[in-house]
Amino acid sequence: MAAVSSPRQAVFNKLAIVAVLVATVVFLAPIYWIGSTAFKPRNLATTVPPTVFFQPEITSFIKLFTKRVQMTKPVDPETYAAAPWWEKRIYDGGERVLKVGTKVQLSQYPNRFMNSLIVGVVSTVLAVSMGTLTAYGFSRFKIAGEPDLLFFILSTRMLPPVVVAIPMFLMYRVVGMTDTHIGLIILYVAFNLSFSVWLMKGFMDEIPKEYEEAALVDGYTRLQAFFKIVLPEATTGIAATAVFCFITSWNEYAFALMMTNRRAQTAPPFIPAQVGSGLVDWTAIAAGTFLFLLPVAIFTFLLRGHLLRGVTFGAIRK
Amino acid sequence: MVSIAERVATRSPAAGRGLSDLAIRNLFIIPTILFLIVFNIFPLIYSLGFSFTDFAANQARPWSFVGLANYRDLLSDPKIWSNFVITAKYVVVSVAGQMFVGFGLALLLNRSFPFKGLVTTLLLLPMMMSPAVVGLFWKLIYDPSWGPLNYALHLGDLAWLSNPEIALYAVAITDIWMWAPFVMLLSLAGLSAVPKHLYEAAAIDRAGTWYTFTRITLPLVSPLLLIALIFRTMEAFKTFDIAYVMTTQPSAELIAIRLYKQAFQQWDTGKSCALAYIVLIMVVAITNIYVKYLNKVKER
Numbered sequence: 001m002a003a004v005s006s007p008r009q010a011v012f013n014k015l016a017i018v019a020v021l022v023a024t025v026v027f028l029a030p031i032y033w034i035g036s037t038a039f040k041p042r043n044l045a046t047t048v049p050p051t052v053f054f055q056p057e058i059t060s061f062i063k064l065f066t067k068r069v070q071m072t073k074p075v076d077p078e079t080y081a082a083a084p085w086w087e088k089r090i091y092d093g094g095e096r097v098l099k100v101g102t103k104v105q106l107s108q109y110p111n112r113f114m115n116s117l118i119v120g121v122v123s124t125v126l127a128v129s130m131g132t133l134t135a136y137g138f139s140r141f142k143i144a145g146e147p148d149l150l151f152f153i154l155s156t157r158m159l160p161p162v163v164v165a166i167p168m169f170l171m172y173r174v175v176g177m178t179d180t181h182i183g184l185i186i187l188y189v190a191f192n193l194s195f196s197v198w199l200m201k202g203f204m205d206e207i208p209k210e211y212e213e214a215a216l217v218d219g220y221t222r223l224q225a226f227f228k229i230v231l232p233e234a235t236t237g238i239a240a241t242a243v244f245c246f247i248t249s250w251n252e253y254a255f256a257l258m259m260t261n262r263r264a265q266t267a268p269p270f271i272p273a274q275v276g277s278g279l280v281d282w283t284a285i286a287a288g289t290f291l292f293l294l295p296v297a298i299f300t301f302l303l304r305g306h307l308l309r310g311v312t313f314g315a316i317r318k
Numbered sequence: 319m320v321s322i323a324e325r326v327a328t329r330s331p332a333a334g335r336g337l338s339d340l341a342i343r344n345l346f347i348i349p350t351i352l353f354l355i356v357f358n359i360f361p362l363i364y365s366l367g368f369s370f371t372d373f374a375a376n377q378a379r380p381w382s383f384v385g386l387a388n389y390r391d392l393l394s395d396p397k398i399w400s401n402f403v404i405t406a407k408y409v410v411v412s413v414a415g416q417m418f419v420g421f422g423l424a425l426l427l428n429r430s431f432p433f434k435g436l437v438t439t440l441l442l443l444p445m446m447m448s449p450a451v452v453g454l455f456w457k458l459i460y461d462p463s464w465g466p467l468n469y470a471l472h473l474g475d476l477a478w479l480s481n482p483e484i485a486l487y488a489v490a491i492t493d494i495w496m497w498a499p500f501v502m503l504l505s506l507a508g509l510s511a512v513p514k515h516l517y518e519a520a521a522i523d524r525a526g527t528w529y530t531f532t533r534i535t536l537p538l539v540s541p542l543l544l545i546a547l548i549f550r551t552m553e554a555f556k557t558f559d560i561a562y563v564m565t566t567q568p569s570a571e572l573i574a575i576r577l578y579k580q581a582f583q584q585w586d587t588g589k590s591c592a593l594a595y596i597v598l599i600m601v602v603a604i605t606n607i608y609v610k611y612l613n614k615v616k617e618r
Binding site for chain 2 (some may be wrong): 013034049130166187254272282297
């Protein structure tokens, strides 16, 4: 911190670093806990004292993807011997995998995961493309009442989801769009658009106007200049904006809870709903949570340079 | 004043070729504005209309206008006021916690050490996660009989989430865990912008650590801290997902949860539209403060 350092400051510095490391461990403990539970055998997931050292296994992930029932009597040895390795894991736990004929019945998880992926990707593509165009417009052209329009765009993001959800639900019901992918996609685009405009405007403002002006002098039309000069320059910004929009859609809970229930339900409302009152297999739920959080964790590392901008709508830059 | 078309024409060397700048500007901007009007503003007008009726979305019976009765009932309902009080408590506790923890972490991090980038990124992980899923796995951590938290802190079988006295605070702790990194990120940005020569000058003048902190660090970081404060206040006021997933305690029923139940469980649509408007007016008020300060900081 200080350039002139005394021995006292050096000690203080060391202590601060130790404190940071302790804080990091405390902060990451919950994430570690959910991750490690995903790889625990079921009987070690809820022990007192908590199990820290164990032989990791992936049975919970097999459970996550399949429909199973408790077996009343032990499995027939021949069937067991003929079963593939993953099915043996399920038999070992006193359960069997449900099948139609020889086809394994999948749980709802892969379907919900796919819904999250579809809704996330489509809404991101739409929000980012519209946002990029609008941001270019705001960045390069004189617009009457520009601050008011930008404020209007920002303010749509501030609406509490429940407030918007009530009228949207009623409107969707009239046109038959409740529990559809497209219905959720529209809501997420509306939600992410403001964010995408603000973030992209920051990136656009940083691309020198002279680039396009040179292209215009060389005989490009404005559109050609936009697609051939501006867009390639804005790639990093577009990528960062896209990932932020995707994470927002991916994580969104309230709209998904209110607008979908079966066909188009995404993972966030589904994962907590699995926890019933009965005997819960926490390892399978932890596995579902772990898989769900993995993309976000990877993106966080890729995005670290843009995080400040992303979480403040691009309003503050480093 | 010169018209926009003229100004664009004199400014742009591309005028006359392809689409005019004016056409491109409109083509780029108008769809977004229209989209937001149709899917954000129109629904609000629609629900404003319903807020004056006794409409119930799950019943086919005809509805009638009741004037301001919904608003009158809501504002005189002590239960709603208690939801607002709970929300206020939650906002104060969780935002204060986030500011304290977040700024503290930033102060600790604001020095060079090996793997600083990695440590900072790891600390930012919680705020990138889904609040609903975070709520779920904190439920596991809080579990009174086998949860690791009670074991680690020797708290016996303290039932965090089903004890009406502490359920709200248990949710606030999770919220602090999730969002302190946000305050940390903004504070770090503010701290890194403090000119080094100020500290050098202070050191030459033999200024004490506390003096340096209160007279140099704090004033220069405060605009960003204020933004973090307003941003988090607004978000905490709207909190729904994390609390809804974690606990069903009436003592932790935030206003957004009340609104959700009224609209989608009791199907009291007209009244819930009115409540939505009351909440909306409050959010707009906080948003205005936020934008005012945001513009101030941007001007710096």
